[in-house]
Amino acid sequence: xxxxxxxxxxxxxxxxxxxxxxxxxxxxxxxxxxxxxxxxxxxxxxxxxxxxxxxxxxxxxxxxxxxxxxxxxxxxxxxxxxxxxxxxxxxxxxxxxxxxxxxxxxxxxxxxxxxxxxxxxxxxxxxxxxxxxxxxxxxxxxxxxxxxxxxxxxxxxxxxxxxxxxxxxxxxxxxxxxxxxxxxxxxxxxxxxxx
Numbered sequence: 001x002x003x004x005x006x007x008x009x010x011x012x013x014x015x016x017x018x019x020x021x022x023x024x025x026x027x028x029x030x031x032x033x034x035x036x037x038x039x040x041x042x043x044x045x046x047x048x049x050x051x052x053x054x055x056x057x058x059x060x061x062x063x064x065x066x067x068x069x070x071x072x073x074x075x076x077x078x079x080x081x082x083x084x085x086x087x088x089x090x091x092x093x094x095x096x097x098x099x100x101x102x103x104x105x106x107x108x109x110x111x112x113x114x115x116x117x118x119x120x121x122x123x124x125x126x127x128x129x130x131x132x133x134x135x136x137x138x139x140x141x142x143x144x145x146x147x148x149x150x151x152x153x154x155x156x157x158x159x160x161x162x163x164x165x166x167x168x169x170x171x172x173x174x175x176x177x178x179x180x181x182x183x184x185x186x187x188x189x190x191x192x193x194x195x
Contacts (some may be wrong), residue, residue, distance in 0.1 A: 027107045029061040029079065032146035034109075039147055041113040049140040050125060051116065055079045056141065057130025063112075064105050078104030080116045080128070087115055096122070 029037075031052055038048045058081040059065040068075030074085035084090045088101040095101075097115035104112050125131040 027063055029055070029063065029109070031056070031061070031141050031143055034061060034079070035143035035146040037109050038113060041110055041117075043113065043117070045147075049143055050131070050135055051113075052141045052143055053135035053138070054116075054125065054128045054131050057134040058128055063107050063109060066105065075101065077101045078112045079109055080104070080112050080119070081130075082112065082115050082119070087119060 034052050034055055035048050038051050039045065043051055055061050058076075059079045061079060063079050065079070065081065066075055066077055067081060068084075070076065070083070070085070072085050074083050075090065076083045077088065082088055082097070082101070082104050084095070084101045086095060087097045088095040088099045088104065090101050093100050097111075097118055099111055099115060104115070119127050125135070
């Protein structure tokens with residue numbers, strides 16, 4: 001009987017250590033930090049505000065957020081609230097993104113962004129309830145001032161191979177969308193159906 005309290009204390013201390021270790025490698029992102037990370041990961045400049053809005057709506061930019069259980073006892077992880085139901089596995093690399101869900105809980109969001117790109121390519125932004133509620137018809141965060149010329153390349157290459165030069169990216173996105181439509185490219189289909 002005397003060993004049981006010691007065992008319980010050891011387990012509690014281990015859990016406390018693991019929790020502190022996870023929390024120390026997580027952070028609440030500023031919108032500009034999120035925008036810069038998205039740009040570095042190759043997200044087209046015209047979609048960065050949308051991704052920041054999703055991150056803000058889903059997790060309030062918290063890299064260590066976990067919610068659940070949800071559908072099929074799944075949990076959602078990280079800034080994009082990536083679900084263990086389909087996109088990652090709770091105990092080993094797996095799911096469509098071939099990642100362990102806990103990998104989305106640290107302050108390195110490159111893997112979160114890579115998985116979010118896969119989700120957007122397969123399901124569009126409509127996958128995220130936060131996009132539907134706050135971003136689809138709402139005001140997107142203004143992150144245009146977050147990145148200067150040193151933070152991005154002089155050109156951006158779109159999936160169809162077309163290059164858009166930095167000066168063109170400074171125009172309002174509605175003009176860019178009109179230009180894409182005139183050129184025969186549906187901007188809403190560039191990352192899946194967004195309706």
